[in-house]
Amino acid sequence: MSFATILVRDEDGVRRITLNRPERRNAMTPEMQRELILAMEEAGSGDCRVVVFAGAGEAFCAGLDLSALQKMNHKTAEEYMVDAEWVARLFRTVFDLPIPTIALVHGPAIAGGTGLATMCDFTLATPGAKFGYTEVRIGFVPAVVSAILTLQIGEKHARDLLLTARLFSAEEALRLGLVNEVVAAEKMESRCAELVAMLKGNSPEAIAATKRLLAAQNRAWLDEALAAALAANAEARQTHDFREGVAAFLEKRKPVWKS
Numbered sequence: 001m002s003f004a005t006i007l008v009r010d011e012d013g014v015r016r017i018t019l020n021r022p023e024r025r026n027a028m029t030p031e032m033q034r035e036l037i038l039a040m041e042e043a044g045s046g047d048c049r050v051v052v053f054a055g056a057g058e059a060f061c062a063g064l065d066l067s068a069l070q071k072m073n074h075k076t077a078e079e080y081m082v083d084a085e086w087v088a089r090l091f092r093t094v095f096d097l098p099i100p101t102i103a104l105v106h107g108p109a110i111a112g113g114t115g116l117a118t119m120c121d122f123t124l125a126t127p128g129a130k131f132g133y134t135e136v137r138i139g140f141v142p143a144v145v146s147a148i149l150t151l152q153i154g155e156k157h158a159r160d161l162l163l164t165a166r167l168f169s170a171e172e173a174l175r176l177g178l179v180n181e182v183v184a185a186e187k188m189e190s191r192c193a194e195l196v197a198m199l200k201g202n203s204p205e206a207i208a209a210t211k212r213l214l215a216a217q218n219r220a221w222l223d224e225a226l227a228a229a230l231a232a233n234a235e236a237r238q239t240h241d242f243r244e245g246v247a248a249f250l251e252k253r254k255p256v257w258k259s
Contacts, residue, residue: 001038001042003020003035003038003039004031004035005019005020005021005029005031005032005035006018006019006020006032006035006036006039007020007056008039010048013047013048013049013050013200014048014049014050014051014052014196015039015042015043015048015050015051015052016051016052016054017036017039017040017051017052017053017054018053018054018055018056019032019036019053019054019055019056019060019061020056021056021065022055022056022057022058022059023057024062024065025057025058025059025061025062025108026055026056026057026059026060026061026062026113027061027062027063027064027065027066027068028061028063028064028065028112028113029064029065029068030068030083030086033086033087033089033090034086036090036093036116037086037089037090037093040093040094040097041093043097043099044097044098044099048099049099049100049196049199049200049204050099050100050101050102050196050199050200051097051099051100051101051102052101052102052103052104052192052196053101053102053103053104053116053117053120054103054104054106055105055106055107055109055113057107058107058108059107059108059109059113060103060104060105060106060107060108060109060113060117060129061108061109061110061112061113061116061117062108062110062111062113063110063111063112063113063114063134063135064087064111064112066138066246066249066250067250080233080234080235080237080238081230081231081234083234083237084143084144084229084230084233084234084237085230087112087144087233088144088226088229088230088233090116091115091116091119091144091145091148092226094116094119094120095119095148095215095222096215097211098207098208098211098212099204099207099208099211100121100122100199100207100211101119101120101121101122102120102121102122102123102124102192102195102196103116103117103118103120103122103123103124104124104188104189104192105117105123105124105125105126105129105131105170105179106125106126106128106129106185106188107126107128107129107130108129108130108131109129109130109131110130110131110132110134110167111132111133111134111135111142111145112145114131114132114133114145114178115133115144115145115148115149117131118131118148118149118152118173118178118179119148121211122180122181122195123173123178123179123180124179124180124181124182124183124188124191124192124195125170125173125174125179125181125182125183126170126182126183126184126185126188127169127170127171127182127184127185128170128185129169129170129173129179129182130167130168130169130170131167131168131169131170131173131178132161132165132166132167132168133145133146133149133161133162133165134165134167135162135165136162136163136165137165137245137249138242138245138246138248138249138255139236139239139240139241139242139243139244139245139246139255139257140236140237140242140245140246141232141233141235141236142162143228143229143230143232143233143236144226144229144230144233146158146162146225146229147222147225147226147228147229148222149161149162150225151218151221151222152177152178153176153177153178157176170182240258241255241257241258244256244257244258
């Protein structure tokens with residue numbers, strides 16, 4: 001199957017999914033979210049053993065495409081909720097995928113890009129990689145990613161990253177537990193191949209069962225957290241601060257907050 005915003009390559013039981021909008025730093029659009037979900041669902045229902053995520057060009061993923069978001073400013077509350085549900089479904093698909101996932105982060109992974117990269121079972125990052133949950137800078141709420149982040153690193157660290165919206169290094173991400181390894185850029189592919197070989201040497205049925213078990217242990221809590229996140233996401237998209245923040249970002253000026 002052909003895709004418009006991602007590249008998919010299958011080789012020897014490994015599906016490599018490359019975010020392929022380098023001219024936009026691989027910023028996510030609704031189309032990309034749907035294609036990522038479909039590519040993962042195909043992998044999960046076939047004979048794929050490992051899924052590897054990467055980004056084309058200089059970035060892994062710059063988060064949601066703000067120019068696309070600005071075009072959605074006049075949707076109804078119900079339409080905003082549908083958009084939010086697609087975001088939640090994307091991250092939930094990563095979380096629930098019964099096969100191991102690896103993210104190779106060689107540049108910026110921002111907002112939803114940080115979420116995608118760090119939700120994978122294994123996150124390898126180069127020393128120059130940058131992360132950040134920058135949503136509040138543009139009047140948005142880091143809703144869906146906040147649920148997973150709190151689960152990963154605890155509420156205190158999550159509050160720091162989400163409320164300051166600061167960028168942080170691969171080394172700090174490693175200390176926080178969001179990154180598994182910091183790997184020199186020239187060794188990223190060989191290290192990924194080593195990890196893939198290790199995973200493929202294990203029982204696929206046992207790996208799938210283990211992943212289902214880990215997901216089940218937090219499913220009730222995550223269901224509730226995501227429901228709250230969806231409502232917050234949809235509500236945030238209707239606010240003055242969000243419209244002003246997106247416009248200011250695209251116009252390369254400082255936002256003027258109404259409040």
